[in-house]
Amino acid sequence: MMMAAEKPEFVTLTESQKRARRSRSIAIGLALAALVVIFYVATIIKFVPALYQHVM
């Protein structure tokens, strides 16, 4: 429970912490994007030949 008189304490990031966080965020974003592309491409590779066979 927060006491009425107690002011919440916030963390203020230093410049190096902000830079590090930004670098981690970009890396996570790129990795997730790569994962999406990998699964998208692999799905096409695996399913398109089967679709052709089905049509023919």
Add this chain to the structure above:
Amino acid sequence: MTLVDKTRMEDAAFRMSEATAGDYFALLKPRVMSLVVFTAFVGLLAAPADINPLLALIAILAIAVGAGASGSLNMWYDADIDAVMSRTASRPVPSGRVSPGEALAFGLVLSALSVMTLGVLVNWLAAALLAFTIFFYAVIYTMWLKRWTPQNIVIGGAAGAFPPVIGWAAATGTVSLESIILFLIIFLWTPPHFWALALFKSQDYERAGVPMMPNVAGEASTRRQIFGYALALAPVGILPWCLGYASAGYGIIAAALGAGFIWYSWKVLKMPDSDRSMRPAKALFGFSLVYLFAIFAAYLADSVAERILGMGWA
């Protein structure tokens, strides 16, 4: 009742990380990973199967990430050892840039992701081999053998020898004698490679309490064992030619490389005890890297040439 129960930030859990993406990349041991990628690539391309190039790329990427994940788990567990060794003291965990818990979580997530990706998109035999390799390196080698026996890198070397077998399995869905020979080449190469390093870094290992061969059995015994492994490695290197899997051209290159390995190991064997500069050991360490790269490159070139020319060598 408020949404915020906790208002103070003294708790260690609130430590603000200064780890960059580069620090996390370093957890993957990129130099080791490059060797894994190369040997897996050779296994995959030399295999007698046509795998879609994009699936091949995905397989190599998954193997690389799996190898990196085991590196991260290794750095999590070995942070105490790494901190006292000059070669490893600046790694992300001992230097405090990444916490041990973060390295552990990173390694576990990447392990699961790489194995599942390889299994779902390529095949489950390759994924099972990758999972076993990660387990073998992180648990059998790192947690058990490394601190227990001077045979640590002999048995643990199997983990580094698996990538070409995984690459082969990714392409063919099987494990064959050819891929086992590629495994054996790396397996027999590992002890002389690491013992050459351990000879001129023995003080580091001594300080860290890691029972490497020079610290336990002595330098003379280590030099003899290095020479013994070199004598075993050279003929295994030419086995692909002897068994008809590769051309005489590969056989000549492998024989020359094997002779070079024996020569450098002989120089280490004859190195006087008084030689503290350990130049022969450093030279062998350098040549061993050239050896592994060159023999796998020769095997790859030979396999590609065979496929282009459309004929067998036997």
